[in-house]
Amino acid sequence: MSYRVCLVCLGNICRSPMAEVVLRKTLADHGLGDLVVVDSAGTGGWHQGDPMDRRASAVLTEYGYDGSAHRARQFLASWFGEVDLVLAMDVDNLRVLRRLAPAGADVRLLRSFDPAAPRDAEVPDPYYGGRAGFTEVLEMVRAASEGLAKHLATTLR
Template structure:
């Protein structure tokens, strides 16, 4: 069995690639690396083929992660056929994804897996901010990744 997760933000150069890298490592640390595949994309396509934002990559590198191989892609409706869980970074992207989704698709906010986050909590877009915004995103993503790993470890054969 291979459970597939796709993390989605707007342009796929900041939040969702950070979440992809963190989630991949967190799942591996929980023994789910061979059971769960993680990918990321953006609802918009204007950054397709671009590497991760330099500030996002630097924040990951400063914390022991490697996002250097990332290239931005756009989420397409056809992907719902091959993805089990789609995780949006914020309400805007959640709504966009749900408009594309077929009935029964599992589309949620990433932070819904963080037990300390309030209902409806979003991962804010750090693009127009400074380094602190990227640090905040990393903390939110790490907390949600731990929660998702726990959730999946209870539901998937490991």
């Protein structure tokens, strides 16, 4: 049985799909690809079925990642029965998820796994900015993904 992680932002077209792609590769690089299933979703549903934002996809491609298969989805409360760890990109989405979560659900901020970041650090929404914001998001999710991979390597083995 696999350990399941779901990364969540607002619309599931920028931050959380970037984090999904990066975390999946990071886990594979750490030999955990067969143990952990990674996906993503948004707390809002207005982008359901849409591909990743073109700017997010372009930054991923530039750094050797492939986000072309992504299609946006909305996080549903019923998923808590199937997901072991839910990681929000920011405090607003964390609050939404915690309101949906049953008692005992593991819901945290993604950057809480980045040892160089404060425990309450957020991944800012790059949607209304330029390319630099997407590159910054990539750097943040890469650091947090490394920390999460190290955490899961000790937890799951």
